[in-house]
Amino acid sequence: MPKRTNSVDTTFFSLELLRRIPGNQRITAHELHQQLLDAGIERNVRTIQRQLERLSQHFDLECDDRSRPYGWRWRVGSRGLSLAQLSPAESLLMQMAQAQLKHLLPAHLMASFSPFFSQAGHTLSHSGQAQREREWSQKVRVVAASQPLLPPVIQEGVFDAVSEALYHNRWLNIDYSNAHGTRRQAEVMPLGLAQQGSRLYLVCRFKGYDNERSLALNRITSAVCSTFHFSRPADFNLKRYDDDGRFGFGEGRSIRIYFTLETARAQLLLESPLSADQQVSELEDGRLHFSATVIDSPMLDGFLATFGSTISNIKRETNNVSTEQENNDE
The missing domain is CATH 3.30.70 (Alpha-Beta Plaits)
Structure with missing residues (x-):
């Protein structure tokens, strides 16, 4: 029985590796290691390197060893992992999910799905059987309910740090400027993320306080996810917070x-x-x-x-x- 379990685990591990190798660019063992960690698969870098070497003896993989760190990719002309190819319908779903969920999923999870998003785009662009699916994206649209505005600029790294802290229930250190330009540094407990039109808001509690605040992500000039965890408050519910009109700047009355x-x-x-x-x-x-x-x-x-x-x-x-x-x- 242990032998069979190990065999199944190794097969699953190999499939996950192969599915994450791009066709038009190189990926390093360290990058694969991070993607697998984000997907909940724990393997060390050396194990990944050894498995890639084994897989290259049976699949059209090549290692670019011209400079370190070495990178892996599918050989030119290779079809990649054909048994894991997304169907046109699955590709359409993945493409629409990427567009709608890019700010509602943790950054590390979006990154771990990047090979599938790339594969979906390739299938929709090049598959002769995907004509209807290609046309569909031109037939549907989410339209604005009010005057459309361009999304404000969010500083590089801020969304990644915010989503990581929110995902892992860790304290977040921020440098923030309010609407009046007053700047402050604070340690906050991230409780929720909301998209309202073109803007993103972090619902949080400042350290030492038990009331919630909504902070516009574009006004956070820097953010660092700490290593300290917190227990998520049992009395907070993001749906109730929204139902109370807090994103409409009300007080729940x-x-x-x-x-x-x-x-x-x-x-x-x-x-x-x-x-x-x-x-x-x-x-x-x-x-x-x-x-x-x-x-x-x-x-x-x-x-x-x-x-x-x-x-x-x-x-x-x-x-x-x-x-x-x-x-x-x-």
């Missing part, structure tokens, strides 16, 4: 909002309600009166403002205390 909307602009809220308990009634003049339970926040204010002069009689109710907002009724 739930209110009942009431307003009147001209019929021509009401279709949006009839199709996509503000909340599950939204209620709508028609007034004598044909306008529609809405009420819904929502989180009070500047984002809500901005949304209501998009209706311009077609919205009126805006009223907020919290704990049986109502506040009326100036409206556009004449």
